[in-house]
Amino acid sequence: MTRHSISRFVRKTAATGALLLAVAGLAAAAKGSGILFPDWSKPTKGTYEAPAGEVGKKVAADQPWSVTTVTSSIMGKPVEGKTTSVVGEVIDLSCYLQVGKHGDKHRDCGQKCVRNGQPVGLLTADGSVFMLIDEEHDPRRDGMTEFRKQAVDLMAHVVTVHGTVTEVDGLKALYVQGSIKK
Numbered sequence: 546m547t548r549h550s551i552s553r554f555v556r557k558t559a560a561t562g563a564l565l566l567a568v569a570g571l572a573a574a575a576k577g578s579g580i581l582f583p584d585w586s587k588p589t590k591g592t593y594e595a596p597a598g599e600v601g602k603k604v605a606a607d608q609p610w611s612v613t614t615v616t617s618s619i620m621g622k623p624v625e626g627k628t629t630s631v632v633g634e635v636i637d638l639s640c641y642l643q644v645g646k647h648g649d650k651h652r653d654c655g656q657k658c659v660r661n662g663q664p665v666g667l668l669t670a671d672g673s674v675f676m677l678i679d680e681e682h683d684p685r686r687d688g689m690t691e692f693r694k695q696a697v698d699l700m701a702h703v704v705t706v707h708g709t710v711t712e713v714d715g716l717k718a719l720y721v722q723g724s725i726k727k
């Protein structure tokens with residue numbers, strides 16, 4: 546290649562790259578934030594205005610973590626958490642993040658995925674996504690909670706979830722107390 550043909554190639558490549566970036570930016574701006582594929586499938590039960598039920602026990606603001614979590618943490622200091630209640634659709638986090646599926650059409654698949662160990666999520670009306678995790682550290686580790694079973698039963702339902710929220714490097718998690726097996 547000559548110097549002239551290399552320069553022409555670089556200019557064309559730069560122009561094509563700039564065009565692709567502009568198109569991608571416009572597409573992202575047009576899409577905005579929100580629920581992926583909101584019209585594909587509606588929740589099985591409940592709405593964001595009238596949730597179908599509640600998950601977890603309300604947590605005292607001055608005690609966001611259970612004793613087992615505090616004693617399991619490094620130097621007795623778990624990550625800072627804030628008690629909250631969030632309304633959202635229980636989702637199979639892996640399928641939602643990978644292919645955008647949620648709602649009644651995805652309920653059976655979501656239940657299978659969660660039964661087989663895929664992470665559970667909560668999808669809010671504005672499109673925010675939380676990973677849902679049973680809060681009690683040692684019982685969770687030892688398989689002594691029923692949270693996963695509750696999540697399977699509530700897959701694709703819009704519910705109010707009570708718990709402790711954390712965010713680490715952009716990943717939001719909502720830890721749910723009150724699912725220890727009796």
